[in-house]
Each structure stands twice: as structure tokens, then as C-alpha cells.
Amino acid sequence: MEKQALQQASIELAAISHRFEPAGDWVIKGLSSTISQHEFVAVVxxxxxxxxxxxxxxxxxxxxxxxxxxxxxxxxxxxRDDVGIVFQKPTLLPWLTVLDNVTFPLKHKYGRVSKAESEQASVLLKRAGLDGVAQRYPHQLSGGMQQRVGIVRAMLLNPDILLMDEPFSALDALTRERIGFDLLDLWQQQPKTVVFITHSISEAVLLADRVVVMSARPSSVVEDIVIDLPRPRSQQTLQHPDFAALTARVRTHIYAQVSAD
Amino acid sequence: MKTLLSRLWILLFWLALVAVWEISCRVWAVPEFILPMPSAIWQAFLDVEFNRWMAHLWATLRVALSGFFISLAISLPLAIVMLRSATIKKLLYPMLVVIQATPVVAVAPLIIVLVGTEDPSRILITCLITFFPMVVSTITGMSATPDELIELSRSLQAPRYRETWQIRIPYAMGHIFSGLRVAITLAVIGAVVAEFVAAEEGLGYFIQFSTSFFKIPQAFAGLIFLACVSLLLFKSVQWVQQLWFPWSLNNNE
Structure with a gap:
């Protein structure tokens, strides 16, 4: 906790509430949380x-x-310019090649892509192991590869904050685990604040510094669990004695929400 | 190899159909002014000078294609405006439906009276009939863009026109082309309807005057020629889509 207090706060959520219609039911009610710079926070x-x-x-x-x-x-x-988003679906543009999809945010925002930026995109693709498919079209790629392209696209503008909305939910378990470690690699090379939404408890514990557990509607934060498992995380992390205990703790809190419902 | 074989079968099927037609006409001695034989139709086709055919073809194509492209040039911006503004959509949509619901055959004589007997009136009639499917398919396609892509655009704070040009319109291409395929055949219908009302040239005019002079085989020749032209235009739209917008054929996400 002391370490966190020293770090600059990246995202500050102060008693936020939301409903979609003026007199409708609250979806979120009085949610507060602070996320430090370059922290990896999972929300379940x-x-x-x-x-x-x-x-x-x-x-x-x-x-x-x-x-x-x-x-x-x-x-x-x-x-904001310094916030990148990765969606649940890869949301690639089917008429652009992988490379053009990665540089699309620049083309879309500024109307053009410089040669240097295009080369930067190639470098990022190479780092993500996608250099072989740069000239392919999205429909020629597997779901896992498409999602990796989506992540690389979000990385291109080098955002300081990366928001990920269940990015791996459409992938099979094996691909999911591998791509999770890939993400951690990228995150360690270029530190960023990551807010990672997932419905997989083990994924949350495996990847994050902290797991924020939300309650059922109207939701707020019910538990904030620090995951002090050693980094870098890998297959071995799954065998770590604390891993099972932490997962169980998160699970208990979620199930408490479901049964209270 | 397989496609070649299946094409051969299709060709054989059509040849058999023509043969059955020819034989039935001969066996039952069907009078020529009721149903002419394929051979008589072919002869009638050859009897008309090549230059005459081309003149009629050009007259119809000129009207159909002008109407089609003018319609396209109007419907695309209109669809964009209607998508952007709910008020404009509410104002214009009922009008479009009324135009579409009114049979163009019924309005055609009035348009000739209003606009005159030259090309402009015929092009206007073609526009009226091709307009609706184009606007509707463009609006449908642009509204079908996945929310995440729109959120991506918004998160980048890109100007709205780029959202339209770089995301919505390319995404709508599949829908737009379905509309264009319908519209191109309607364009031919529009041109022919206009020629029925007032013209001195064109395939529709040719069919009409052939019928009124009881030159039935010649009318059939004109009809078949017209159908071929229509089919070719339809195919051309498909080719353009395959060549320049191949992604729009398989983006049923």
C-alpha cells in the first residue's frame, strides 16, 4: 500500500453513479476507486x-x-489521446490489410500515415509475432491473431492507459492464456496503466496487480484484492501456492454477489 | 473443372428449353402472331440492320445509365444527411415512400407532359424508380456498422466526415451493392416505361411498335435483346463489386 501511495494516481473514480434513463434503475451506484500509474488492474x-x-x-x-x-x-x-481501447471483438476493418488496420487510428485521426509511423507499426507487429501476416486481410486470420492485431492497434499511439473490455472472451482457453502472457510482455516493455475487464477469475489473478470485484446492480466495489504474486508471471504462476488461495478469495466475493441477487 | 462442367449443364438446359419451344411450335403449328418459333425470332433479329439495333440500344442505355448514375449521385449524399439528422429523415422518408409507392407507369405520362418528350423526362422517370432502393440500402448499410467501430472512431476524436468516409460507407458497401443490383434492373424498366409513353428510338419503343404492326417475332427479338442487356448490366454491377470491393462480399459478421 505504501508503494502505491507514492505513485501518481492515473485514474480516479470518485463516487460515480450511472443509469441510462433519467428515472431508470442505477447500473452503477457510488463507485469509487483509485488506479495508480502503470498498474495492471483487473475488474471482475x-x-x-x-x-x-x-x-x-x-x-x-x-x-x-x-x-x-x-x-x-x-x-x-x-x-483522450493517451487512452487506448481494446474491444471484446477485434473490430478490425475487413477492407484493410493487417498493417493498414494497425495504422488506421492515425489515418482516421489525422488523415494520413507517415512512413516512420508505418515502420513503427511493422515493428510492433513483429514484436507481436504478426509480421508474417502484415499484408493479409482480417478474414484470413484466426480469432486469436485478429485480437492480437486489435491489441497492437491500440498500442500504436502508445497510450499511457490501456482499457480492455473482455478482450480474450471469444478465444479458446489455450490461445487465451498465451495471448495473456504476450500482453504482459508488451506491458513490461512499455509500462502502461491497464484496466482489464474479464469474467475469468483465474485470468484476472494471473495477469493483474490488483483485482477489483464489483457487486451486482446497482454496482460498486465490494472488494479490492492486491495480487502480490511474483513477476514476470508465467505458467509457473499457476502452480504458485498463493495462486489458488487468491483465486478462491475472488471467487468467494463474486459468488456472494450472485447469491445475494 | 467443376464450374466448367456445371456451366456446360446450364448451357445444355437452356438449349434443351429452346429446342422444346421450337419443336412444340412446329408440332402444334402455333401461329406466329401468338408464339413465334425461336428460329423465326432469330431470323427477325438478323433482318433488322445492325446499325438500327445499336441506335435502339444506345437510346435505351443512355437513359437507363444516366438515370442510374444521377440517382446514385443524389441518393448517397441524401442517405448520409438522413442518417445524420433524425429531423431530415422524418421529413423526407415519407416522401420517398410515397414516390416509391406510386406506380411509375401511372406517373410517366404526367412527367412527359411536364418535362417534355426528350431525354430529360425519360431520365427523370428512371431516377424515380431507381432512387428508393439505393437510399434505403445505403441507410441500412451505414446503420449496420458495428457499435465498436463507431466507438473506436469516437475514442480517436476523429472528425465526423472521416467516420462516414472511412468506416460507415466502406462498411455499407455490401448493402449498397445489393441496392445497386436491384436499381440497375429497375433502371432498364424505367427507361422502357418512358419509351412506351413517348419516344422515337430505344428497345422499349422498338418492342412497342413491332407489336402494334403485328411483327411478333421482331417484338420477341427486341424483348430477348433487352433481357440480355439487362442481365449484362446486372452482371457488370456484380463484377465491379468483386473487382473493387471484394471484402463487401464476405463481411457478414
Whole structure:
């Protein structure tokens, strides 16, 4: 805790509440949390508890009905340049090659892509093991590869904060684990604050520094568990004596929410 | 090899059909003014000078294609505007439906009276009939863009016109081309309807005057020629899609 207090807060969620209609039911009610710079935070919770809504509020795509979202001390009122998003589906553009998909954010934001930027994209693709498919089209790639392209695309603008909305949920278990370690590699090479939404408890414990457990609707934070497993994480982490205990702890809190429902 | 074989079968099927037609006409001695034999139709086709055919073809194509492209040039911006503004959509959509619901055959004589007997009136009639499928398919396609792509665009704070040009329109291409395939055949219908009302040239006009002079084999020749032209235009739209927009054929996510 002491270490965290010294670090700069990256994302500050101050008693945020949200509902989609003025008199509707609260989806999120009085949620508060602080995320430090370059921290990897996983968010878990029962389905429908507003995890994606929370992510969209941090991204500036949605304004909370009440409370405030701050990034580096500034209230979030619109999407920021230093925030990258990886969606549940790869959301690649089918008419662009993999390389053009990766540089698409630049083309879309500024209208052009410089040669240096294009080369930077190639470097990132190579690092993600995708250099062989740079000129292919998305439909020629497996689901896992498509999602990796989605991650590389989010990395290109080198965002300081990476928001991930159940990015691996459409993948099979094996691919999922491998791509998770790939993500940790990238994260260690280029430290970033990561907010990682998942419905897999073991994935959350395996990847994150901290697991935030959300309650059922109207949701708030019920538990905030520090995962002090050694880094770098690997297959061995799964065998670590604390791993099972931590997973069990997260699970207990989620199940408490589901049965209270 | 397999496609070649299946094509051969299709060709054989059509040849057999023509043969059955020819034989039935001969066996039952069907009068020529009721149902002419394929051989008589072929003879009638050859009897008309090549230059005459080309003149009629050009007259119809000119109207059909002008109408088609003018319609396209109007419907795309209109679809974008209607997608952007709910108010404009509410104002214009009922009008489009009314235009579409009114049979163009019924309006055609009035348009000739209003606009005149030259090409412009015929092109206008073609526009009226091709317009609706183009606007509707473009709007449907642009609205079908996945939410995540729109969120990606918003998270980048890209200008709205780029959201339209770089995401929505390319994404809508599959839908737009379904609309264009319908519209190109309607364009031929529009041109022919206009020629039925007022024209001195064109395949529709040719069929009409052949019928009124009881030159039934010649009318059939014109009809078959017209059908071939229509089919070729339909295929051309497909070729353009395959050549320049191949992704739009398989993006049923």
C-alpha cells in the first residue's frame, strides 16, 4: 500500500453513479476507486454489473450521471489521446490489410500515415509475432491473431492507459492464456496503466496487480484484492501456492454477489 | 473443372428449353402472331440492320445509365444527411415512400407532359424508380456498422466526415451493392416505361411498335435483346463489386 501511495494516481473514480434513463434503475451506484500509474488492474463481477459501462466512462465515451472520473487529475469529458481501447471483438476493418488496420487510428485521426509511423507499426507487429501476416486481410486470420492485431492497434499511439473490455472472451482457453502472457510482455516493455475487464477469475489473478470485484446492480466495489504474486508471471504462476488461495478469495466475493441477487 | 462442367449443364438446359419451344411450335403449328418459333425470332433479329439495333440500344442505355448514375449521385449524399439528422429523415422518408409507392407507369405520362418528350423526362422517370432502393440500402448499410467501430472512431476524436468516409460507407458497401443490383434492373424498366409513353428510338419503343404492326417475332427479338442487356448490366454491377470491393462480399459478421 505504501508503494502505491507514492505513485501518481492515473485514474480516479470518485463516487460515480450511472443509469441510462433519467428515472431508470442505477447500473452503477457510488463507485469509487483509485488506479495508480502503470498498474495492471483487473475488474471482475457478475454479468450485467456494468463493467463495460465503467470502462466506457473512463474512456470518455460516456459521462457518469453523478460523480467524477479523473485521469491524471483532469476530469474526463471527452475521449483522450493517451487512452487506448481494446474491444471484446477485434473490430478490425475487413477492407484493410493487417498493417493498414494497425495504422488506421492515425489515418482516421489525422488523415494520413507517415512512413516512420508505418515502420513503427511493422515493428510492433513483429514484436507481436504478426509480421508474417502484415499484408493479409482480417478474414484470413484466426480469432486469436485478429485480437492480437486489435491489441497492437491500440498500442500504436502508445497510450499511457490501456482499457480492455473482455478482450480474450471469444478465444479458446489455450490461445487465451498465451495471448495473456504476450500482453504482459508488451506491458513490461512499455509500462502502461491497464484496466482489464474479464469474467475469468483465474485470468484476472494471473495477469493483474490488483483485482477489483464489483457487486451486482446497482454496482460498486465490494472488494479490492492486491495480487502480490511474483513477476514476470508465467505458467509457473499457476502452480504458485498463493495462486489458488487468491483465486478462491475472488471467487468467494463474486459468488456472494450472485447469491445475494 | 467443376464450374466448367456445371456451366456446360446450364448451357445444355437452356438449349434443351429452346429446342422444346421450337419443336412444340412446329408440332402444334402455333401461329406466329401468338408464339413465334425461336428460329423465326432469330431470323427477325438478323433482318433488322445492325446499325438500327445499336441506335435502339444506345437510346435505351443512355437513359437507363444516366438515370442510374444521377440517382446514385443524389441518393448517397441524401442517405448520409438522413442518417445524420433524425429531423431530415422524418421529413423526407415519407416522401420517398410515397414516390416509391406510386406506380411509375401511372406517373410517366404526367412527367412527359411536364418535362417534355426528350431525354430529360425519360431520365427523370428512371431516377424515380431507381432512387428508393439505393437510399434505403445505403441507410441500412451505414446503420449496420458495428457499435465498436463507431466507438473506436469516437475514442480517436476523429472528425465526423472521416467516420462516414472511412468506416460507415466502406462498411455499407455490401448493402449498397445489393441496392445497386436491384436499381440497375429497375433502371432498364424505367427507361422502357418512358419509351412506351413517348419516344422515337430505344428497345422499349422498338418492342412497342413491332407489336402494334403485328411483327411478333421482331417484338420477341427486341424483348430477348433487352433481357440480355439487362442481365449484362446486372452482371457488370456484380463484377465491379468483386473487382473493387471484394471484402463487401464476405463481411457478414
Amino acid at each position: 463481477g457478475p454479468s450485467g454489473c456494468g463493467k463495460s459501462t465503467l470502462l466506457r466512462m473512463i474512456a470518455g465515451l460516456l459521462s457518469p450521471a453523478d460523480g467524477a472520473v479523473e485521469v491524471y487529475g483532469h476530469a474526463v469529458t471527452a475521449p
